[in-house]
Amino acid sequence: MAKDYRQYLRVAKLPHVWCPGCGHGIITHAIAGAMADLQLDPDELAVLGGIGCSGRASFLFETDAMHTTHGRAVAFATGLKLARPDLRVLLVMGDGDALGIGGNHFIHACRRNIDLTAVIYNNAIYGQTGGQLAPTTPTEKRSTTSPYGNIEHPFDTVRLAVAAGATYVARTTSFDFPEIVRFVRRGIAHKGFSVIEVLTQCPTYYGRLNDLRDPSQMLYEFKLQTIPLEEYNQMSPEERAGKIPIGEFLCEERTEFVESYYSLCQLSRSV
Amino acid sequence: MSKQEFVQGNEACARGALYAGCRFFAGYPITPSSEIMEYLAREMPKVGGVCVQLEDEIASISAVIGAAWGGVKAMTATSGPGFSLMQENIGYAAITETPCVIVDCQRWGPSTGQPTKAAQGDVMQARWGTHGDHPVIVLTASWVREVFEMTVHAFNLAEQYRVPVILLLDEVLAHLRENVTLPAAGELEIVERTEDTEEKMLNFGEGARLMVTGMAHDETGFPAQGEKAAQHLKRIVGKIEERAERLMRYQGFYLDDADYLIISYGITSRAVEAAVERLRAGGIPIGWLDLKILWPFPEKLIREISSQMKYILVPELNLGQLVREVERAAAGQAPIAHLGRVDGSLITPEEICKHVHVGALSGQTRGSAPTS
Amino acid sequence: MSTQQIRLTGAGGQGLVLAGIILAEAAMREGYNVAVAQSYGPEARLGASRAEVIISTQKIAYPQIDQPDLLLCLTQEAYDKYISNLGEQALVLADSSQVLIATNHLKPKIIALPLQQAAIEQIGSKLVTNVVALGALNALAQLVSWEHLAAVVVERTPQKYRAQNLKALEIGCALTQTTKESRA
Numbered sequence: 001m002a003k004d005y006r007q008y009l010r011v012a013k014l015p016h017v018w019c020p021g022c023g024h025g026i027i028t029h030a031i032a033g034a035m036a037d038l039q040l041d042p043d044e045l046a047v048l049g050g051i052g053c054s055g056r057a058s059f060l061f062e063t064d065a066m067h068t069t070h071g072r073a074v075a076f077a078t079g080l081k082l083a084r085p086d087l088r089v090l091l092v093m094g095d096g097d098a099l100g101i102g103g104n105h106f107i108h109a110c111r112r113n114i115d116l117t118a119v120i121y122n123n124a125i126y127g128q129t130g131g132q133l134a135p136t137t138p139t140e141k142r143s144t145t146s147p148y149g150n151i152e153h154p155f156d157t158v159r160l161a162v163a164a165g166a167t168y169v170a171r172t173t174s175f176d177f178p179e180i181v182r183f184v185r186r187g188i189a190h191k192g193f194s195v196i197e198v199l200t201q202c203p204t205y206y207g208r209l210n211d212l213r214d215p216s217q218m219l220y221e222f223k224l225q226t227i228p229l230e231e232y233n234q235m236s237p238e239e240r241a242g243k244i245p246i247g248e249f250l251c252e253e254r255t256e257f258v259e260s261y262y263s264l265c266q267l268s269r270s271v
Numbered sequence: 272m273s274k275q276e277f278v279q280g281n282e283a284c285a286r287g288a289l290y291a292g293c294r295f296f297a298g299y300p301i302t303p304s305s306e307i308m309e310y311l312a313r314e315m316p317k318v319g320g321v322c323v324q325l326e327d328e329i330a331s332i333s334a335v336i337g338a339a340w341g342g343v344k345a346m347t348a349t350s351g352p353g354f355s356l357m358q359e360n361i362g363y364a365a366i367t368e369t370p371c372v373i374v375d376c377q378r379w380g381p382s383t384g385q386p387t388k389a390a391q392g393d394v395m396q397a398r399w400g401t402h403g404d405h406p407v408i409v410l411t412a413s414w415v416r417e418v419f420e421m422t423v424h425a426f427n428l429a430e431q432y433r434v435p436v437i438l439l440l441d442e443v444l445a446h447l448r449e450n451v452t453l454p455a456a457g458e459l460e461i462v463e464r465t466e467d468t469e470e471k472m473l474n475f476g477e478g479a480r481l482m483v484t485g486m487a488h489d490e491t492g493f494p495a496q497g498e499k500a501a502q503h504l505k506r507i508v509g510k511i512e513e514r515a516e517r518l519m520r521y522q523g524f525y526l527d528d529a530d531y532l533i534i535s536y537g538i539t540s541r542a543v544e545a546a547v548e549r550l551r552a553g554g555i556p557i558g559w560l561d562l563k564i565l566w567p568f569p570e571k572l573i574r575e576i577s578s579q580m581k582y583i584l585v586p587e588l589n590l591g592q593l594v595r596e597v598e599r600a601a602a603g604q605a606p607i608a609h610l611g612r613v614d615g616s617l618i619t620p621e622e623i624c625k626h627v628h629v630g631a632l633s634g635q636t637r638g639s640a641p642t643s
Numbered sequence: 644m645s646t647q648q649i650r651l652t653g654a655g656g657q658g659l660v661l662a663g664i665i666l667a668e669a670a671m672r673e674g675y676n677v678a679v680a681q682s683y684g685p686e687a688r689l690g691a692s693r694a695e696v697i698i699s700t701q702k703i704a705y706p707q708i709d710q711p712d713l714l715l716c717l718t719q720e721a722y723d724k725y726i727s728n729l730g731e732q733a734l735v736l737a738d739s740s741q742v743l744i745a746t747n748h749l750k751p752k753i754i755a756l757p758l759q760q761a762a763i764e765q766i767g768s769k770l771v772t773n774v775v776a777l778g779a780l781n782a783l784a785q786l787v788s789w790e791h792l793a794a795v796v797v798e799r800t801p802q803k804y805r806a807q808n809l810k811a812l813e814i815g816c817a818l819t820q821t822t823k824e825s826r827a
Binding site for chain 1: 294295297313316317319321323325326327329330331333334335336337338339340341342343345359360363475476477478479480481482483484485486493494
């Protein structure tokens, strides 16, 4: 019997705590959809989150779940996956969580190519704490701690993950629900460290501070700003200005950490 | 049959962990604890366990907690700077009632301090390093064999009570090599994570669909506020405090006829042992309390004992940490002197003898005692 | 001997801790209680380094040495630092190819032997100076049997360097013979 996405959610815990118009619910729904598509056994899944708005997603999955400390979900998951290679471990992280405070754990997980699936809910701002600057806030955009506009350059999550060694890297937005489902599905099925960045709207802080109060307008902006990767690659540098490529950037096979570790166990007994 | 072996303190810790059934270690190199990870990197794979070096100490303690929820006995080892970095997640382990063992080979601090010099300066940090009220058990050891035994004991307590257990060693003991006969297989009791532990635990991957969070939570694992949060905190703190007497672990020497008392722990106890023999031989009615568990602090024991003493000396490699607990427990019943040394060397038996002679004659108390 | 306190001093990288380990393990096999504590600076190479070995028929409570019965000095820095703090009947072995013996320290019995020079000339590597020193020290102080010492040297050194280290031990031992002869 085909599984329904609701089987993967703690429906009794709904409604969720996110603001009206927030994109986090769309992503969480899409992750559950990907689990259903793959017909996964909920008891072989574990979902780990960190701190921030995205961290609250960890409370919504009807699986073993851990709401860890800020930025450390990847490290907790590394221990869990090594101890229990039979579990499929998913990470639900925010941009501040994964790339700010947890940036070090993130790049090392990419480097090790450990078999985890990391979904990054990127709303370009610290929502839960009140709209402060994130490492993903675009230059010149405002936050409560960059009231005159951001003078820094944001991380490009995709380029960072590819450079650090992740073996499945994709980006989409909360505008395209089916594509989130598809990428998460592909990421879970992929053996290695999978990074799915989903750009999502925070009307409450990012929108309000940057003259984009209307959530639907923010979603529409994503549609206007993003260009499928194949198309983007054909564009001139002038045409690329202000545009964000979306799609699957990388899907390659490389030795996976947990598997390598247990092969090493075999080797150590014969030395 | 066990045989005499020549073993280093850190090696004894690693071997004690394996003996206790530890099958997960994550760590980051730091003097003077690194030999623990080096030993386990060699031996852990042979028993199918995991030993990984991660990107920092924060990742190490995080992975240990993740592995513990995977149903595995897990440990990390570090020293001062790394121990400081681990504090937030030690609190996470406490509030989520995660069994795990953290070994801190103390070195001179604060900050980078002197990496290769011994200290006992993390006594208070071990108890209160993470924010908020929380439960924790802190053990210590003085001998290489005892490092092995206390590592096993640390795992047993962690599993029995679902609590992070910290083992405080120091640079000298970590690197000290001595001839020992380590426990044979089956000689020490091992607590396994079964239905019979006093605080039951379910693991990930067993179909329980657990929710684990560092937020104040109710018995279902979901966030709770107000009175429910208060109940949660009181229960996790109480489960250790209420068992303080049962957890007590110490050795008492010459307590029956002692007028003067030394209270010591860790590496300093070895100088005390040498000193006590000399003082007794010289006719001084000295007694000695050698503490093996520091937290929960054996408050009642010290309160009772101090009423019979004319003078109590607390030697430690810091500027006054455990002595404050002794003062609090003794509650003015006996004058208490502190012998603190922070030049990177151990307190010597001679120094202890000198302090006892001076203190016993003049009834000196803390503050007026000469410090080295 | 009831208790022997031995301080091995020099620079990091000279293998003093290893020498202490070998000596102590050999003594353990003869039924003694042993303890080896190490003291070193933050550097893996150079910088002051010392190993402290206690060999005793009794339980060793305090694991560090106050005033050694035996002192080995492989560098001038170590010699200058430790020469003035010795037990009453102390014996000092210094590397004469590295250490200038001050004439005002005539009170302790100082034996100066060209340890590093012997290692370089007879084996072609100063890396075995620690084992040469160990051979000499043991021959002078009669700490443990040759058999036990040689056995531990063999076990504690990689196969490739075993013959070389055994030879170093013999050279150290032989150096003391020439001293005794020249004195006689």
